[in-house]
Amino acid sequence: MTVEVTLGDEAESVSPIRGKLAGEGVPAALAAGDPALWGAEAQAEAAVRLGWLDLPRTSRELLPRIAGLVERARADGLDHVVLAGMGGSSLAPEVICDTADVPLTVLDTTDPHQVRRALSDRLERTLVVVASKSGGTVETDAHRRVYERAFRDAGIDPATRIVVVTDPGSPLEAVAAEAGYPIVTADPEVGGRYSALSAFGLVPSALAGADVSRLLDDAAAVLPLLARDEDNPGLDLGALLGAQALAGRDKLILRDGMSEIVGLPAWIEQLVAESTGKDGTGILPVVGAEAAEDDDQFLVSIGPGDGTSVDGPLGAQFLVWEYATAVAGRVLGINPFDQPNVAESKDNTARILAEAGDGPLPTGVPLLTDGPVEVYGEVPGHPRNLADVLTYALRAIPDRGYLAIMAYLDREAAFDAAVVGEASFEEMAETWANADVATLRALLDYRTDRPVTFGWGPRFLHSTGQYHKGGPQAGVFLQVTGAVTDDIEVPGRPYTLGRLQLAQALGDLRALASRGRPAVRLHLTDRVAGVRHLLSVAEEL
Numbered sequence: 108m109t110v111e112v113t114l115g116d117e118a119e120s121v122s123p124i125r126g127k128l129a130g131e132g133v134p135a136a137l138a139a140g141d142p143a144l145w146g147a148e149a150q151a152e153a154a155v156r157l158g159w160l161d162l163p164r165t166s167r168e169l170l171p172r173i174a175g176l177v178e179r180a181r182a183d184g185l186d187h188v189v190l191a192g193m194g195g196s197s198l199a200p201e202v203i204c205d206t207a208d209v210p211l212t213v214l215d216t217t218d219p220h221q222v223r224r225a226l227s228d229r230l231e232r233t234l235v236v237v238a239s240k241s242g243g244t245v246e247t248d249a250h251r252r253v254y255e256r257a258f259r260d261a262g263i264d265p266a267t268r269i270v271v272v273t274d275p276g277s278p279l280e281a282v283a284a285e286a287g288y289p290i291v292t293a294d295p296e297v298g299g300r301y302s303a304l305s306a307f308g309l310v311p312s313a314l315a316g317a318d319v320s321r322l323l324d325d326a327a328a329v330l331p332l333l334a335r336d337e338d339n340p341g342l343d344l345g346a347l348l349g350a351q352a353l354a355g356r357d358k359l360i361l362r363d364g365m366s367e368i369v370g371l372p373a374w375i376e377q378l379v380a381e382s383t384g385k386d387g388t389g390i391l392p393v394v395g396a397e398a399a400e401d402d403d404q405f406l407v408s409i410g411p412g413d414g415t416s417v418d419g420p421l422g423a424q425f426l427v428w429e430y431a432t433a434v435a436g437r438v439l440g441i442n443p444f445d446q447p448n449v450a451e452s453k454d455n456t457a458r459i460l461a462e463a464g465d466g467p468l469p470t471g472v473p474l475l476t477d478g479p480v481e482v483y484g485e486v487p488g489h490p491r492n493l494a495d496v497l498t499y500a501l502r503a504i505p506d507r508g509y510l511a512i513m514a515y516l517d518r519e520a521a522f523d524a525a526v527v528g529e530a531s532f533e534e535m536a537e538t539w540a541n542a543d544v545a546t547l548r549a550l551l552d553y554r555t556d557r558p559v560t561f562g563w564g565p566r567f568l569h570s571t572g573q574y575h576k577g578g579p580q581a582g583v584f585l586q587v588t589g590a591v592t593d594d595i596e597v598p599g600r601p602y603t604l605g606r607l608q609l610a611q612a613l614g615d616l617r618a619l620a621s622r623g624r625p626a627v628r629l630h631l632t633d634r635v636a637g638v639r640h641l642l643s644v645a646e647e648l
């Protein structure tokens with residue numbers, strides 16, 4: 108089975124753009140790896156960014172090496188696999204493992220509480236995959252350092268527990284070689300968000316127990332279709348994304364339909380937002396929302412479904428969405444392979460940490476305090492309490508705009524909520540939802556007809572963060588940060604994880620504010636009570 112794209116009611120509007128793309132020879136040019144497809148300015152980058160089209164074939168060469176790593180891990184009794192990687196270096200393995208129903212602990216956070224949770228889980232049976240293309244990502248570097256210390260403190264040689272995936276020649280490769288860690292180098296001609304079928308997707312997933320050769324088989328089966336002018340699912344989907352955006356329907360509501368794939372929207376979110384959200388344009392993916400009536404939104408389901416849907420096995424879906432995103436980039440006239448605004452927040456964070464030295468970070472003073480929630484930022488109209496601030500945020504959303512909630516917290520924390528007695532699954536789910544800051548998305552969504560997105564920080568900085576800064580001036584931003592009670596030192600660095608996390612939030616806030624985007628930070632002085640308060644205020648708006 109390959110991938111079937113059902114265009115539903117959109118078939119008519121897509122047809123002219125698809126015809127134009129075929130007439131211009133786009134499928135043949137893409138199949139031949141032509142870097143000129145995105146214009147002269149993008150050409151140099153595109154020339155070293157099209158390796159993903161060959162991965163169904165080239166990644167096969169990795170399989171014996173991966174099998175060797177899996178065998179060694181099994182022989183050593185290492186059955187708890189932790190993946191330290193941001194954005195494209197962890198989003199695909201998360202979907203692959205959730206779909207295969209094999210456990211993988213993903214560390215794409217600087218939240219000390221969440222990292223502590225991973226560290227205290229079966230350390231003696233833990234294998235850590237440190238995955239970074241650039242080898243310079245600060246979060247992943249911190250995770251490596253923290254785990255190295257934890258292993259040493261437990262009398263375990265890190266060289267027996269850490270596997271590195273990186274690009275050849277990266278600083279991480281040098282560190283790993285020096286330390287004696289097994290290294291799998293990835294194809295350097297594949298960008299992070301296009302790397303699902305490369306070593307970045309395959310190594311951690313195979314170690315966690317997923318069948319990765321099947322992913323490559325499924326991707327290989329769809330590959331020949333992608334060279335065709337007709338019945339080409341990648342061309343159909345790319346023309347759909349491009350046609351919708353050109354017609355002003357630039358919010359892509361993604362829904363897990365009736366498919367066996369679990370969580371693909373979170374991976375698509377990065378691919379589409381980071382690839383298209385730049386130069387003041389782009390497509391905003393919205394995950395977890397209901398189908399929208401508004402004329403700037405369109406819904407795509409993963410799996411068979413009514414309306415517009417993309418159905419097919421995971422390996423083939425990865426390739427088809429990558430192809431479609433590259434095609435949409437051409438339609439929109441942008442370079443789908445760079446992420447020009449991601450660095451802004453990273454640079455701000457580094458500057459904030461350097462300027463603060465050993466002193467406190469420049470948080471400013473709270474505008475107001477409402478129970479366990481402090482509010483920072485500029486809110487016009489003399490707000491008296493949290494309800495006023497949330498109301499302001501909802502009213503500030505422009506026509507065709509959106510609200511983004513960005514929570515720099517432990518995304519596992521809600522599961523700590525005590526479930527009373529013999530609770531049914533529904534009761535447990537309700538208890539967790541009532542303790543989960545992510546529930547704020549649905550509560551605020553209910554109070555506006557504009558899309559509301561939710562992202563965990565700093566994870567989203569490597570994904571939708573590009574769109575929030577580089578896309579249209581249409582977002583309103585609510586940051587949520589929380590007090591740290593159990594911080595973790597980062598060995599060899601002058602900061603703790605908690606300090607880095609707060610500096611990341613402040614750095615992004617600065618980048619948003621410098622563009623005149625309304626942004627407020629809600630700081631929970633007590634995390635559990637703060638989430639409860641936030642949700643109850645939002646419920647009563």
Ligand SMILES: O=P(O)(O)OC[C@H]1O[C@H](O)[C@H](O)[C@@H](O)[C@@H]1O
Nearest residue numbers: 194195196239240241244299569
């Ligand atoms: O794999 P790495 O080099 O560590 O990069 C991880 C992620 O970070 C960056 O911020 C990019 O915007 C992402 O596209 C990338 O996937």
